[in-house]
Amino acid sequence: MATPVLRALVTRPLEEAEGLAAALATRGVEALVEPLIEVRFPPPQALDLATVQAVLCTSANGVRALARATSERGVTLLAVGDATASRAREEGFAAVESAGGDVGDLARLAVTRLRPQQGPLLHVAGNVVAGDLAGLLRAQGFTVGRRVLYEAQAAAALSPAAVDNLRAGAVSIALFFSPRTATIFARLAGNAGVAQRCAKITAVSISAAADAALGTLPWRDRRVAERPNQQALLDRVDGILGEARGIG
Numbered sequence: 499m500a501t502p503v504l505r506a507l508v509t510r511p512l513e514e515a516e517g518l519a520a521a522l523a524t525r526g527v528e529a530l531v532e533p534l535i536e537v538r539f540p541p542p543q544a545l546d547l548a549t550v551q552a553v554l555c556t557s558a559n560g561v562r563a564l565a566r567a568t569s570e571r572g573v574t575l576l577a578v579g580d581a582t583a584s585r586a587r588e589e590g591f592a593a594v595e596s597a598g599g600d601v602g603d604l605a606r607l608a609v610t611r612l613r614p615q616q617g618p619l620l621h622v623a624g625n626v627v628a629g630d631l632a633g634l635l636r637a638q639g640f641t642v643g644r645r646v647l648y649e650a651q652a653a654a655a656l657s658p659a660a661v662d663n664l665r666a667g668a669v670s671i672a673l674f675f676s677p678r679t680a681t682i683f684a685r686l687a688g689n690a691g692v693a694q695r696c697a698k699i700t701a702v703s704i705s706a707a708a709d710a711a712l713g714t715l716p717w718r719d720r721r722v723a724e725r726p727n728q729q730a731l732l733d734r735v736d737g738i739l740g741e742a743r744g745i746g
Contacts, residue, residue, distance in 0.1 A: 530663055552574035579597065702722075709722045
């Protein structure tokens with residue numbers, strides 16, 4: 499008898515989903531990539547960083563947008579997590595440090611590494627911002643500007659492939675990396691008439707906030723990563739796989 503295929507719904511934007519899909523494949527899990535947010539980069543406007551003490555990036559897309567807007571690669575760049583930091587290094591930025599967590603961790607890193615009197619900070623962001631990074635830092639005396647360099651637009655509907663797999667009960671795990679994508683999925687699953695199919699799926703979220711956005715759906719189980727990063731989320735997946743395969 500053939501071993502049933504373990505399939506995970508991956509809701510990340512396409513470029514970020516590629517690495518995650520590869521990581522899942524090494525675990526014997528097939529990724530069903532269903533981007534719920536489309537990232538668009540408008541024509542870049544010149545960005546002058548001459549007076550900026552450091553740039554703060556809360557996503558890999560912010561790094562990509564920054565790289566399009568400036569040729570400067572020596573600026574201090576503080577990244578929210580390891581994936582964002584890795585993207586910054588790939589884009590050629592030389593002075594990169596990762597907060598290894600969420601917006602709160604990034605604010606704490608900035609307070610530790612930087613000084614208000616040494617110049618303003620620039621938060622490179624999209625049209626939708628999670629958390630109040632600028633507010634946290636202004637409370638510590640920093641001057642913080644924000645530049646919107648990309649747009650993250652919600653999907654209008656689930657793809658036929660996603661709907662078919664959900665209806666067939668072919669998805670075992672669903673992965674969510676932000677409250678916004680979790681909220682979009684809950685809405686689109688309802689619109690497609692597949693919300694009740696979630697009763698056979700374990701949802702794994704990168705944060706408690708993302709998990710909370712899934713509360714309207716009847717999941718088989720819900721798990722939350724111990725830290726807000728991809729590796730911690732994959733650790734949760736490993737635990738689920740161990741249970742399913744009778745390991746441990």
